[in-house]
Amino acid sequence: MRIGDIARQAGVSTRALRYYEERGLLAPDRTPSGQRTYPASAVERVRLIQQLLTAGLPSRTILKLLPGIDAGQGSPETFELMAAERDRISATMADLAATRDALDRMIEIAHHPTPEHCPALREPPWTPYDAAGGAPAADPAAAGQVTG
Incomplete structure (x- = not known):
């Protein structure tokens, strides 16, 4: 399947698929002309990656989890890694x-x-101005500024 087909079926952008490839999460084959091709199982893989990203896991953590997921076995390290991400x-x-x-x-x-x-x-929110001396007055009453 081509990149656009996988993107449509998995509900992601082609840019997302390229990003997953850059991060080592998805490994397409290449045609002799360099175009990406994917097995039909890539749709499920992309949906899984999306679920893990939605759960707040960064791509570097997902990369560490994928071998255990692919093997169908969880290890103590896998659970520790997920617990650490939950704590984060x-x-x-x-x-x-x-x-x-x-x-x-x-x-x-x-x-x-x-x-x-x-x-x-x-x-006062400001200092009254002493017109005679050209400087702020030290005492508003002395400067003739206060009436009352």
């Missing part, structure tokens, strides 16, 4: 949750600003 994903999720919580705090502050969080709400 869990840590990433925890980091993302912390980032989301920080953003939620910023949104709350933006909706309900206080002088503690917003310099513009502090008194």
Whole structure:
């Protein structure tokens, strides 16, 4: 089968198939003119690769898992590798949750600003200008800026 046929049947782009080949996940044969040809079983292989990618596994990890999958046997190393990937994903999720919580705090502050969080709400937000001396006045009342 040609690359376009496999791509259509597996529901991926031809670029994805080339990427899988670059990563060693898929090995097509080549015609004398250099065109890729695939066995019909490549459709199932591509769908499996897609499932593993959807599960969050990087292509380098998938490459390590494929020999055991092809042999139909799981090894302790295979399960350790998948558990390590699960731990990595869990840590990433925890980091993302912390980032989301920080953003939620910023949104709350933006909706309900206080002088503690917003310099513009502090008194005074600027230093009054002393017209006589050309410099900011040290005491707004002394500069005649405060009426009352």
